[in-house]
Amino acid sequence: MAEHTIKAFDEEIDTLRGLIAEMGGRAEAAIEKAMLALQRHDRELAAQVVAEDKRIDAIEAEVEKLVIQIIALRAPMANDLRDVIAALKIVAVVERIGDYAKNIAKRVPIIAVNKRTLEPISLLPSMGQVAGEMVQDALNAFAARDPDLAVAVVERDTVVDDFYNSVFRTLVTYMVENPKTISECAHLLFVAKNIERIGDQATNVAEMVYYAATGNSLPERERGPSEIEE
Amino acid sequence: MAEHTIKAFDEEIDTLRGLIAEMGGRAEAAIEKAMLALQRHDRELAAQVVAEDKRIDAIEAEVEKLVIQIIALRAPMANDLRDVIAALKIVAVVERIGDYAKNIAKRVPIIAVNKRTLEPISLLPSMGQVAGEMVQDALNAFAARDPDLAVAVVERDTVVDDFYNSVFRTLVTYMVENPKTISECAHLLFVAKNIERIGDQATNVAEMVYYAATGNSLPERERGPSEIEE
Numbered sequence: 001m002a003e004h005t006i007k008a009f010d011e012e013i014d015t016l017r018g019l020i021a022e023m024g025g026r027a028e029a030a031i032e033k034a035m036l037a038l039q040r041h042d043r044e045l046a047a048q049v050v051a052e053d054k055r056i057d058a059i060e061a062e063v064e065k066l067v068i069q070i071i072a073l074r075a076p077m078a079n080d081l082r083d084v085i086a087a088l089k090i091v092a093v094v095e096r097i098g099d100y101a102k103n104i105a106k107r108v109p110i111i112a113v114n115k116r117t118l119e120p121i122s123l124l125p126s127m128g129q130v131a132g133e134m135v136q137d138a139l140n141a142f143a144a145r146d147p148d149l150a151v152a153v154v155e156r157d158t159v160v161d162d163f164y165n166s167v168f169r170t171l172v173t174y175m176v177e178n179p180k181t182i183s184e185c186a187h188l189l190f191v192a193k194n195i196e197r198i199g200d201q202a203t204n205v206a207e208m209v210y211y212a213a214t215g216n217s218l219p220e221r222e223r224g225p226s227e228i229e230e
Numbered sequence: 231m232a233e234h235t236i237k238a239f240d241e242e243i244d245t246l247r248g249l250i251a252e253m254g255g256r257a258e259a260a261i262e263k264a265m266l267a268l269q270r271h272d273r274e275l276a277a278q279v280v281a282e283d284k285r286i287d288a289i290e291a292e293v294e295k296l297v298i299q300i301i302a303l304r305a306p307m308a309n310d311l312r313d314v315i316a317a318l319k320i321v322a323v324v325e326r327i328g329d330y331a332k333n334i335a336k337r338v339p340i341i342a343v344n345k346r347t348l349e350p351i352s353l354l355p356s357m358g359q360v361a362g363e364m365v366q367d368a369l370n371a372f373a374a375r376d377p378d379l380a381v382a383v384v385e386r387d388t389v390v391d392d393f394y395n396s397v398f399r400t401l402v403t404y405m406v407e408n409p410k411t412i413s414e415c416a417h418l419l420f421v422a423k424n425i426e427r428i429g430d431q432a433t434n435v436a437e438m439v440y441y442a443a444t445g446n447s448l449p450e451r452e453r454g455p456s457e458i459e460e
Contacts, residue, residue, distance in 0.1 A: 064315070072307070085294070088318065172412050175412050179409060182405050186402055
Protein backbone atom coordinates (compact mmCIF):
# COMPACT_ATOMS: atom_id res chain seq x y z
CA MET A 1 0.00 0.00 0.00
CA ALA A 2 1.18 3.58 -0.61
CA GLU A 3 2.12 5.53 2.52
CA HIS A 4 -1.01 7.74 2.60
CA THR A 5 -3.15 4.62 2.04
CA ILE A 6 -1.47 2.91 4.99
CA LYS A 7 -2.18 5.97 7.15
CA ALA A 8 -5.84 6.02 6.08
CA PHE A 9 -6.06 2.27 6.70
CA ASP A 10 -4.58 2.63 10.20
CA GLU A 11 -7.04 5.41 10.98
CA GLU A 12 -9.94 3.29 9.82
CA ILE A 13 -8.74 0.37 11.95
CA ASP A 14 -8.55 2.76 14.93
CA THR A 15 -12.13 3.89 14.27
CA LEU A 16 -13.16 0.22 14.07
CA ARG A 17 -11.49 -0.58 17.38
CA GLY A 18 -13.04 2.51 18.98
CA LEU A 19 -16.51 1.44 17.86
CA ILE A 20 -15.98 -2.09 19.21
CA ALA A 21 -14.76 -0.67 22.55
CA GLU A 22 -17.81 1.62 22.78
CA MET A 23 -20.11 -1.27 21.93
CA GLY A 24 -18.46 -3.48 24.57
CA GLY A 25 -18.74 -0.75 27.21
CA ARG A 26 -22.43 -0.35 26.42
CA ALA A 27 -23.05 -4.10 26.59
CA GLU A 28 -21.32 -4.31 30.00
CA ALA A 29 -23.38 -1.38 31.28
CA ALA A 30 -26.55 -3.02 29.96
CA ILE A 31 -25.83 -6.22 31.91
CA GLU A 32 -25.19 -4.26 35.12
CA LYS A 33 -28.31 -2.11 34.75
CA ALA A 34 -30.50 -5.09 33.88
CA MET A 35 -29.39 -6.93 37.02
CA LEU A 36 -29.95 -3.83 39.15
CA ALA A 37 -33.41 -3.33 37.63
CA LEU A 38 -34.25 -6.95 38.42
CA GLN A 39 -33.15 -6.68 42.05
CA ARG A 40 -34.92 -3.39 42.66
CA HIS A 41 -38.05 -4.13 40.59
CA ASP A 42 -37.11 -0.94 38.75
CA ARG A 43 -39.22 -0.80 35.58
CA GLU A 44 -37.82 2.53 34.45
CA LEU A 45 -34.25 1.33 34.54
CA ALA A 46 -35.35 -1.83 32.72
CA ALA A 47 -37.04 0.25 30.01
CA GLN A 48 -33.83 2.28 29.68
CA VAL A 49 -31.81 -0.90 29.02
CA VAL A 50 -34.29 -1.91 26.30
CA ALA A 51 -34.13 1.55 24.69
CA GLU A 52 -30.32 1.75 24.84
CA ASP A 53 -29.94 -1.57 23.04
CA LYS A 54 -30.82 0.25 19.80
CA ARG A 55 -27.48 2.08 20.00
CA ILE A 56 -25.63 -1.24 20.33
CA ASP A 57 -27.43 -2.52 17.21
CA ALA A 58 -26.61 0.72 15.39
CA ILE A 59 -22.90 0.39 16.19
CA GLU A 60 -22.93 -3.15 14.77
CA ALA A 61 -24.41 -1.77 11.53
CA GLU A 62 -21.78 1.00 11.50
CA VAL A 63 -18.96 -1.53 11.91
CA GLU A 64 -20.34 -3.64 9.06
CA LYS A 65 -20.47 -0.61 6.78
CA LEU A 66 -16.95 0.41 7.74
CA VAL A 67 -15.59 -3.10 7.18
CA ILE A 68 -17.10 -3.25 3.69
CA GLN A 69 -15.65 0.20 2.97
CA ILE A 70 -12.20 -0.79 4.22
CA ILE A 71 -12.18 -3.97 2.14
CA ALA A 72 -13.46 -2.18 -0.99
CA LEU A 73 -11.11 0.82 -0.78
CA ARG A 74 -7.96 -0.61 0.81
CA ALA A 75 -7.98 -4.22 -0.42
CA PRO A 76 -6.21 -5.36 2.77
CA MET A 77 -3.93 -8.39 2.50
CA ALA A 78 -4.03 -11.74 4.33
CA ASN A 79 -3.58 -10.81 8.02
CA ASP A 80 -5.23 -7.39 7.80
CA LEU A 81 -8.17 -8.91 5.94
CA ARG A 82 -8.56 -11.60 8.60
CA ASP A 83 -8.47 -8.85 11.26
CA VAL A 84 -11.31 -6.85 9.74
CA ILE A 85 -13.38 -10.01 9.21
CA ALA A 86 -12.71 -10.88 12.88
CA ALA A 87 -14.10 -7.44 13.81
CA LEU A 88 -17.38 -8.42 12.09
CA LYS A 89 -17.56 -11.60 14.16
CA ILE A 90 -16.76 -9.82 17.43
CA VAL A 91 -19.47 -7.19 16.95
CA ALA A 92 -22.01 -9.93 16.12
CA VAL A 93 -21.18 -11.55 19.47
CA VAL A 94 -21.36 -8.27 21.40
CA GLU A 95 -24.71 -7.54 19.75
CA ARG A 96 -25.98 -10.87 21.10
CA ILE A 97 -24.69 -10.00 24.57
CA GLY A 98 -26.67 -6.75 24.35
CA ASP A 99 -29.74 -8.77 23.34
CA TYR A 100 -29.39 -11.05 26.37
CA ALA A 101 -29.21 -8.01 28.68
CA LYS A 102 -32.27 -6.56 26.91
CA ASN A 103 -34.15 -9.85 27.34
CA ILE A 104 -33.40 -9.81 31.07
CA ALA A 105 -34.64 -6.21 31.27
CA LYS A 106 -37.83 -7.11 29.38
CA ARG A 107 -38.68 -9.69 32.01
CA VAL A 108 -38.37 -7.23 34.92
CA PRO A 109 -41.97 -5.90 34.73
CA ILE A 110 -43.36 -9.46 34.49
CA ILE A 111 -41.29 -10.74 37.41
CA ALA A 112 -42.06 -7.65 39.50
CA VAL A 113 -45.79 -7.93 38.85
CA ASN A 114 -46.81 -9.13 42.29
CA LYS A 115 -44.22 -7.19 44.29
CA ARG A 116 -43.29 -10.51 45.83
CA THR A 117 -39.71 -10.99 46.86
CA LEU A 118 -38.56 -14.22 45.28
CA GLU A 119 -35.60 -15.43 47.32
CA PRO A 120 -33.81 -17.08 44.38
CA ILE A 121 -33.38 -13.61 42.80
CA SER A 122 -30.64 -12.95 45.36
CA LEU A 123 -28.34 -15.43 43.59
CA LEU A 124 -28.51 -13.69 40.24
CA PRO A 125 -26.57 -10.44 40.77
CA SER A 126 -23.30 -12.26 41.65
CA MET A 127 -23.78 -14.49 38.62
CA GLY A 128 -24.41 -11.41 36.48
CA GLN A 129 -21.30 -9.76 37.86
CA VAL A 130 -19.02 -12.66 36.91
CA ALA A 131 -20.53 -12.76 33.40
CA GLY A 132 -20.15 -8.96 33.05
CA GLU A 133 -16.49 -9.14 34.10
CA MET A 134 -15.91 -11.91 31.55
CA VAL A 135 -17.29 -9.63 28.82
CA GLN A 136 -15.04 -6.78 29.97
CA ASP A 137 -11.93 -8.99 30.10
CA ALA A 138 -12.72 -10.63 26.75
CA LEU A 139 -12.89 -7.20 25.10
CA ASN A 140 -9.75 -6.05 26.92
CA ALA A 141 -8.02 -9.20 25.67
CA PHE A 142 -9.19 -8.29 22.15
CA ALA A 143 -7.95 -4.69 22.45
CA ALA A 144 -4.54 -5.77 23.82
CA ARG A 145 -4.36 -9.00 21.74
CA ASP A 146 -3.59 -10.72 25.04
CA PRO A 147 -3.87 -14.53 24.81
CA ASP A 148 -3.28 -15.06 28.57
CA LEU A 149 -6.21 -12.85 29.49
CA ALA A 150 -8.27 -14.71 26.88
CA VAL A 151 -7.43 -18.04 28.55
CA ALA A 152 -8.45 -16.62 31.95
CA VAL A 153 -11.85 -15.64 30.49
CA VAL A 154 -12.43 -19.10 29.05
CA GLU A 155 -11.53 -20.71 32.38
CA ARG A 156 -13.92 -18.49 34.31
CA ASP A 157 -16.88 -19.73 32.26
CA THR A 158 -17.16 -22.79 34.52
CA VAL A 159 -17.92 -20.40 37.43
CA VAL A 160 -20.91 -19.05 35.50
CA ASP A 161 -21.97 -22.57 34.52
CA ASP A 162 -21.79 -23.74 38.16
CA PHE A 163 -23.81 -20.69 39.19
CA TYR A 164 -26.39 -21.56 36.58
CA ASN A 165 -26.73 -25.17 37.71
CA SER A 166 -27.14 -24.00 41.28
CA VAL A 167 -29.76 -21.39 40.35
CA PHE A 168 -31.63 -23.97 38.26
CA ARG A 169 -31.86 -26.41 41.19
CA THR A 170 -32.75 -23.67 43.67
CA LEU A 171 -35.53 -22.39 41.42
CA VAL A 172 -37.00 -25.86 40.85
CA THR A 173 -37.06 -26.50 44.61
CA TYR A 174 -38.58 -23.09 45.22
CA MET A 175 -41.31 -23.73 42.63
CA VAL A 176 -42.20 -27.06 44.23
CA GLU A 177 -42.52 -25.37 47.62
CA ASN A 178 -44.24 -22.21 46.34
CA PRO A 179 -46.45 -23.22 43.42
CA LYS A 180 -47.98 -19.74 43.28
CA THR A 181 -44.63 -18.36 42.14
CA ILE A 182 -44.12 -20.86 39.29
CA SER A 183 -44.84 -18.39 36.51
CA GLU A 184 -42.42 -15.76 37.85
CA CYS A 185 -39.80 -18.40 38.61
CA ALA A 186 -40.08 -19.65 35.02
CA HIS A 187 -39.08 -16.15 33.92
CA LEU A 188 -36.19 -16.21 36.40
CA LEU A 189 -35.02 -19.48 34.83
CA PHE A 190 -34.75 -17.64 31.52
CA VAL A 191 -32.92 -14.76 33.18
CA ALA A 192 -30.38 -17.23 34.61
CA LYS A 193 -30.08 -18.86 31.18
CA ASN A 194 -29.46 -15.46 29.57
CA ILE A 195 -26.63 -14.74 32.01
CA GLU A 196 -25.17 -18.18 31.36
CA ARG A 197 -25.28 -17.45 27.61
CA ILE A 198 -23.52 -14.10 28.17
CA GLY A 199 -20.68 -16.09 29.73
CA ASP A 200 -20.64 -18.35 26.65
CA GLN A 201 -20.45 -15.36 24.31
CA ALA A 202 -17.58 -13.81 26.28
CA THR A 203 -15.87 -17.20 25.95
CA ASN A 204 -16.47 -17.10 22.17
CA VAL A 205 -14.73 -13.71 21.95
CA ALA A 206 -11.85 -14.95 24.11
CA GLU A 207 -11.40 -18.03 21.89
CA MET A 208 -11.27 -15.83 18.77
CA VAL A 209 -8.70 -13.56 20.45
CA TYR A 210 -6.57 -16.55 21.46
CA TYR A 211 -6.69 -17.98 17.94
CA ALA A 212 -5.83 -14.63 16.34
CA ALA A 213 -2.92 -14.07 18.75
CA THR A 214 -1.38 -17.55 18.71
CA GLY A 215 -2.62 -19.27 15.55
CA ASN A 216 -3.79 -22.19 17.73
CA SER A 217 -7.25 -23.15 18.93
CA LEU A 218 -7.83 -23.65 22.64
CA PRO A 219 -8.52 -27.29 23.51
CA GLU A 220 -12.15 -28.19 22.76
CA ARG A 221 -14.41 -27.78 25.75
CA GLU A 222 -18.10 -28.36 25.95
CA ARG A 223 -19.80 -24.97 26.21
CA GLY A 224 -22.61 -24.73 28.72
CA PRO A 225 -22.32 -28.03 30.57
CA SER A 226 -25.46 -26.64 32.10
CA GLU A 227 -27.26 -28.01 29.05
CA ILE A 228 -26.66 -31.47 30.44
CA GLU A 229 -25.91 -31.14 34.12
CA GLU A 230 -28.56 -28.78 35.36
CA MET B 231 -12.31 -8.58 -13.83
CA ALA B 232 -10.73 -10.56 -16.66
CA GLU B 233 -12.92 -13.26 -18.22
CA HIS B 234 -11.20 -16.23 -16.57
CA THR B 235 -11.34 -14.38 -13.23
CA ILE B 236 -15.07 -13.85 -13.66
CA LYS B 237 -15.50 -17.56 -14.38
CA ALA B 238 -13.46 -18.53 -11.31
CA PHE B 239 -15.44 -16.01 -9.24
CA ASP B 240 -18.76 -17.43 -10.45
CA GLU B 241 -17.60 -20.95 -9.63
CA GLU B 242 -16.58 -19.88 -6.15
CA ILE B 243 -19.94 -18.19 -5.60
CA ASP B 244 -21.63 -21.43 -6.72
CA THR B 245 -19.53 -23.39 -4.22
CA LEU B 246 -20.52 -20.86 -1.54
CA ARG B 247 -24.21 -21.23 -2.35
CA GLY B 248 -23.87 -25.01 -2.40
CA LEU B 249 -22.30 -25.02 1.07
CA ILE B 250 -25.04 -22.74 2.43
CA ALA B 251 -27.72 -25.00 0.92
CA GLU B 252 -26.10 -28.10 2.46
CA MET B 253 -25.82 -26.35 5.82
CA GLY B 254 -29.48 -25.29 5.68
CA GLY B 255 -30.60 -28.81 4.76
CA ARG B 256 -28.65 -30.19 7.71
CA ALA B 257 -30.10 -27.63 10.10
CA GLU B 258 -33.65 -28.46 8.97
CA ALA B 259 -32.96 -32.18 9.40
CA ALA B 260 -31.52 -31.52 12.86
CA ILE B 261 -34.71 -29.72 13.96
CA GLU B 262 -36.89 -32.56 12.67
CA LYS B 263 -34.78 -35.29 14.29
CA ALA B 264 -34.56 -33.42 17.60
CA MET B 265 -38.34 -33.09 17.78
CA LEU B 266 -38.78 -36.76 16.89
CA ALA B 267 -36.23 -37.80 19.54
CA LEU B 268 -38.11 -35.71 22.10
CA GLN B 269 -41.48 -37.27 21.28
CA ARG B 270 -40.15 -40.83 21.24
CA HIS B 271 -37.71 -40.48 24.17
CA ASP B 272 -35.13 -41.65 21.64
CA ARG B 273 -31.69 -41.06 23.17
CA GLU B 274 -29.81 -42.51 20.22
CA LEU B 275 -31.44 -40.20 17.72
CA ALA B 276 -30.79 -37.29 20.10
CA ALA B 277 -27.10 -38.24 20.34
CA GLN B 278 -26.99 -38.36 16.54
CA VAL B 279 -28.28 -34.77 16.31
CA VAL B 280 -25.57 -33.63 18.75
CA ALA B 281 -22.86 -35.46 16.78
CA GLU B 282 -24.04 -34.18 13.39
CA ASP B 283 -23.93 -30.57 14.57
CA LYS B 284 -20.14 -30.73 14.19
CA ARG B 285 -20.58 -30.92 10.41
CA ILE B 286 -22.75 -27.77 10.48
CA ASP B 287 -20.02 -25.96 12.42
CA ALA B 288 -17.40 -27.25 9.98
CA ILE B 289 -19.35 -25.91 6.99
CA GLU B 290 -19.51 -22.49 8.65
CA ALA B 291 -15.71 -22.54 9.02
CA GLU B 292 -15.37 -23.62 5.36
CA VAL B 293 -17.58 -20.76 4.19
CA GLU B 294 -15.55 -18.25 6.22
CA LYS B 295 -12.33 -19.53 4.67
CA LEU B 296 -13.81 -19.40 1.18
CA VAL B 297 -15.14 -15.86 1.70
CA ILE B 298 -11.72 -14.62 2.82
CA GLN B 299 -10.16 -16.36 -0.19
CA ILE B 300 -12.68 -14.84 -2.61
CA ILE B 301 -12.13 -11.35 -1.22
CA ALA B 302 -8.35 -11.69 -1.22
CA LEU B 303 -8.02 -13.18 -4.71
CA ARG B 304 -10.92 -11.61 -6.61
CA ALA B 305 -11.30 -8.22 -4.90
CA PRO B 306 -15.04 -8.22 -5.66
CA MET B 307 -16.70 -4.82 -6.17
CA ALA B 308 -19.59 -3.19 -4.29
CA ASN B 309 -22.54 -5.55 -4.88
CA ASP B 310 -20.51 -8.74 -5.14
CA LEU B 311 -18.62 -7.81 -1.96
CA ARG B 312 -21.87 -7.19 -0.13
CA ASP B 313 -23.11 -10.60 -1.35
CA VAL B 314 -20.13 -12.52 0.01
CA ILE B 315 -20.31 -10.64 3.33
CA ALA B 316 -24.03 -11.52 3.45
CA ALA B 317 -23.05 -15.18 3.03
CA LEU B 318 -20.97 -14.87 6.23
CA LYS B 319 -23.97 -13.52 8.10
CA ILE B 320 -26.33 -16.19 6.79
CA VAL B 321 -24.06 -19.06 7.81
CA ALA B 322 -23.65 -17.54 11.29
CA VAL B 323 -27.45 -17.60 11.63
CA VAL B 324 -27.77 -21.17 10.30
CA GLU B 325 -25.03 -22.24 12.72
CA ARG B 326 -27.15 -20.84 15.57
CA ILE B 327 -30.20 -22.71 14.28
CA GLY B 328 -28.12 -25.90 14.38
CA ASP B 329 -27.13 -25.07 17.97
CA TYR B 330 -30.76 -24.67 19.01
CA ALA B 331 -31.59 -28.09 17.53
CA LYS B 332 -28.57 -29.54 19.34
CA ASN B 333 -29.70 -27.95 22.62
CA ILE B 334 -33.13 -29.54 22.22
CA ALA B 335 -31.49 -32.91 21.54
CA LYS B 336 -29.25 -32.54 24.62
CA ARG B 337 -32.31 -32.19 26.82
CA VAL B 338 -33.94 -35.39 25.55
CA PRO B 339 -32.17 -37.76 28.00
CA ILE B 340 -32.96 -35.45 30.96
CA ILE B 341 -36.62 -35.08 30.00
CA ALA B 342 -36.96 -38.80 29.31
CA VAL B 343 -35.38 -39.75 32.64
CA ASN B 344 -38.56 -40.91 34.38
CA LYS B 345 -40.28 -42.37 31.32
CA ARG B 346 -43.22 -40.17 32.26
CA THR B 347 -45.39 -38.91 29.46
CA LEU B 348 -45.65 -35.18 29.93
CA GLU B 349 -48.78 -34.09 28.11
CA PRO B 350 -47.44 -30.64 27.15
CA ILE B 351 -44.82 -32.37 24.97
CA SER B 352 -47.59 -33.04 22.45
CA LEU B 353 -47.73 -29.32 21.56
CA LEU B 354 -44.09 -29.10 20.58
CA PRO B 355 -43.84 -31.10 17.33
CA SER B 356 -46.31 -28.84 15.46
CA MET B 357 -44.43 -25.80 16.75
CA GLY B 358 -41.16 -27.37 15.63
CA GLN B 359 -42.64 -28.11 12.21
CA VAL B 360 -43.66 -24.48 11.60
CA ALA B 361 -40.20 -23.27 12.68
CA GLY B 362 -38.50 -25.89 10.46
CA GLU B 363 -40.59 -24.82 7.46
CA MET B 364 -39.66 -21.20 8.13
CA VAL B 365 -35.98 -22.15 8.00
CA GLN B 366 -36.50 -24.03 4.73
CA ASP B 367 -38.43 -21.16 3.13
CA ALA B 368 -35.94 -18.55 4.37
CA LEU B 369 -33.10 -20.46 2.70
CA ASN B 370 -35.17 -21.01 -0.45
CA ALA B 371 -35.84 -17.26 -0.49
CA PHE B 372 -32.09 -16.71 -0.19
CA ALA B 373 -31.28 -19.15 -3.02
CA ALA B 374 -33.93 -17.63 -5.33
CA ARG B 375 -33.45 -14.03 -4.07
CA ASP B 376 -37.22 -14.04 -3.63
CA PRO B 377 -38.45 -11.08 -1.53
CA ASP B 378 -42.10 -12.27 -1.50
CA LEU B 379 -41.16 -15.61 0.02
CA ALA B 380 -39.02 -13.69 2.53
CA VAL B 381 -42.03 -11.61 3.57
CA ALA B 382 -44.10 -14.79 4.00
CA VAL B 383 -41.44 -16.18 6.36
CA VAL B 384 -41.40 -13.02 8.47
CA GLU B 385 -45.18 -13.04 8.73
CA ARG B 386 -45.24 -16.67 9.85
CA ASP B 387 -43.08 -15.86 12.88
CA THR B 388 -46.16 -14.74 14.79
CA VAL B 389 -47.50 -18.31 14.50
CA VAL B 390 -44.40 -19.60 16.28
CA ASP B 391 -44.64 -16.81 18.87
CA ASP B 392 -48.30 -17.62 19.56
CA PHE B 393 -47.39 -21.29 19.88
CA TYR B 394 -44.69 -20.36 22.35
CA ASN B 395 -46.99 -18.26 24.51
CA SER B 396 -49.52 -21.08 24.56
CA VAL B 397 -46.87 -23.68 25.47
CA PHE B 398 -45.54 -21.41 28.22
CA ARG B 399 -48.96 -21.06 29.83
CA THR B 400 -49.75 -24.75 29.42
CA LEU B 401 -46.46 -25.73 31.05
CA VAL B 402 -46.92 -23.35 33.98
CA THR B 403 -50.41 -24.73 34.63
CA TYR B 404 -49.12 -28.30 34.31
CA MET B 405 -46.32 -27.60 36.80
CA VAL B 406 -48.76 -26.15 39.32
CA GLU B 407 -50.93 -29.27 39.03
CA ASN B 408 -48.04 -31.77 38.86
CA PRO B 409 -45.25 -30.43 41.08
CA LYS B 410 -43.27 -33.66 40.67
CA THR B 411 -42.75 -32.83 37.01
CA ILE B 412 -41.44 -29.29 37.58
CA SER B 413 -37.82 -30.11 36.77
CA GLU B 414 -38.66 -31.85 33.48
CA CYS B 415 -41.17 -29.14 32.56
CA ALA B 416 -38.48 -26.51 33.15
CA HIS B 417 -36.43 -28.28 30.48
CA LEU B 418 -39.46 -28.31 28.19
CA LEU B 419 -39.75 -24.54 28.68
CA PHE B 420 -36.24 -24.23 27.30
CA VAL B 421 -37.08 -26.54 24.41
CA ALA B 422 -40.06 -24.33 23.52
CA LYS B 423 -37.83 -21.27 23.81
CA ASN B 424 -35.27 -22.85 21.48
CA ILE B 425 -37.95 -23.49 18.86
CA GLU B 426 -39.20 -19.92 19.24
CA ARG B 427 -35.63 -18.69 18.69
CA ILE B 428 -35.30 -20.85 15.56
CA GLY B 429 -38.31 -18.95 14.18
CA ASP B 430 -36.55 -15.66 15.04
CA GLN B 431 -33.39 -16.75 13.23
CA ALA B 432 -35.34 -17.79 10.12
CA THR B 433 -36.91 -14.32 10.28
CA ASN B 434 -33.42 -12.78 10.47
CA VAL B 435 -32.40 -14.60 7.28
CA ALA B 436 -35.63 -13.57 5.55
CA GLU B 437 -35.06 -9.92 6.50
CA MET B 438 -31.53 -10.02 5.07
CA VAL B 439 -32.85 -11.59 1.85
CA TYR B 440 -35.54 -8.93 1.56
CA TYR B 441 -33.04 -6.14 2.09
CA ALA B 442 -30.57 -7.61 -0.43
CA ALA B 443 -33.32 -8.06 -3.05
CA THR B 444 -35.13 -4.73 -2.66
CA GLY B 445 -32.69 -2.33 -0.97
CA ASN B 446 -35.39 -1.61 1.64
CA SER B 447 -35.78 -2.83 5.19
CA LEU B 448 -39.01 -4.50 6.22
CA PRO B 449 -41.00 -2.39 8.68
CA GLU B 450 -39.59 -2.75 12.21
CA ARG B 451 -41.31 -5.44 14.22
CA GLU B 452 -40.58 -6.54 17.74
CA ARG B 453 -38.99 -9.99 17.56
CA GLY B 454 -40.24 -12.50 20.09
CA PRO B 455 -43.26 -10.73 21.54
CA SER B 456 -43.13 -13.81 23.72
CA GLU B 457 -40.49 -11.99 25.74
CA ILE B 458 -43.23 -9.73 27.00
CA GLU B 459 -46.51 -11.52 26.52
CA GLU B 460 -45.80 -15.02 27.70
